[in-house]
Amino acid sequence: xxxxxxxxxxxxxxxxxxxxxxxxxxxxxxxxxxxKQSAKKPLxxxxxxxxxxxxENNSVPSRFSPECPNSSHLFLHLHTLQPEDSALYLCASSxxxxxxxYNEQFFGPGTRLTVL
Amino acid sequence: GQQLNQSPQSMxxxxxxxxxxxxxxxxxxxxxxxxxxxPGEGPVLLIALYKAGExxxxxxxxxxxxxxxxxxxxxxxxxxxxxxxxxxxxxxxGGGADGLTFGKGTHLIIxx
Numbered sequence: 001x002x003x004x005x006x007x008x009x010x011x012x013x014x015x016x017x018x019x020x021x022x023x024x025x026x027x028x029x030x031x032x033x034x035x036k037q038s039a040k041k042p043l044x045x046x047x048x049x050x051x052x053x054x055x056e057n058n059s060v061p062s063r064f065s066p067e068c069p070n071s072s073h074l075f076l077h078l079h080t081l082q083p084e085d086s087a088l089y090l091c092a093s094s095x096x097x098x099x100x101x102y103n104e105q106f107f108g109p110g111t112r113l114t115v116l
Numbered sequence: 117g118q119q120l121n122q123s124p125q126s127m128x129x130x131x132x133x134x135x136x137x138x139x140x141x142x143x144x145x146x147x148x149x150x151x152x153x154x155p156g157e158g159p160v161l162l163i164a165l166y167k168a169g170e171x172x173x174x175x176x177x178x179x180x181x182x183x184x185x186x187x188x189x190x191x192x193x194x195x196x197x198x199x200x201x202x203x204x205x206x207x208x209x210g211g212g213a214d215g216l217t218f219g220k221g222t223h224l225i226i227x228x
Contacts, residue, residue, distance in 0.1 A: 004158070033215060042120065043159070043204070045215035056215055090158050102147040102166070102208050105216065107158025 002026055004108035006091050012114045013081065021076040021111045023091030031096045032074040033105060034066060037088040049074060050096050081115045088112050118143040122205050122219030130227055135192040137203060137222040144185045145207030149216065150177075153202045162203075163190070192224075200226050 151159035165181035
């Protein structure tokens with residue numbers, strides 16, 4: 001596997017289900033991100049992990065729970081979601097140098113989530 | 117929060133035509149980026165801009181970072197069928213591992 005992979009690619013769940021999205025990066029990066037892409041809306045940053053510590057949480061509802069067990073893996077645990085949470089969830093990764101310059105974020109293909 | 121206003125929302129052009137799209141913001145960004153997203157894929161970086169006024173090319177693509185750091189344009193010359201997709205502008209205020217703020221995207225459609 002190369003780049004950033006996400007599983008599953010498609011997920012349909014009921015509002016009472018609990019599911020998890022998985023992201024894996026094979027690029028040796030140490031920062032990982034979750035973005036939400038809804039129809040006709042800009043990509044929205046949800047969570048940022050740098051060196052496996054959460055550094056940014058953009059006021060995301062608690063029904064979304066991220067987990068970053070190591071620098072290569074990122075999970076998004078889902079529980080009691082609402083239909084309006086249906087969207088494409090994109091994972092990205094980047095390296096993090098000390099200089100503060102932008103480091104390209106490489107995106108995975110996303111998980112298309114439908115909440116019934 | 118920060119917002120990027122991207123226009124046009126969609127473009128219908130003939131193959132071979134040139135394309136221009138732009139983004140504006142009320143906030144200053146340190147870095148400005150242009151991404152392209154194909155169906156079923158995540159966004160892929162096309163061009164990154166770091167300095168105010170910077171003009172950068174990548175093949176048939178040219179992008180410029182506005183002098184005020186609040187706007188940018190992307191031009192595509194001599195469009196080809198594989199240019200079809202959604203183009204996003206994005207900005208980063210800080211650096212390093214900071215998240216990105218995205219525009220709503222420009223959907224480019226090439227008519228035969």
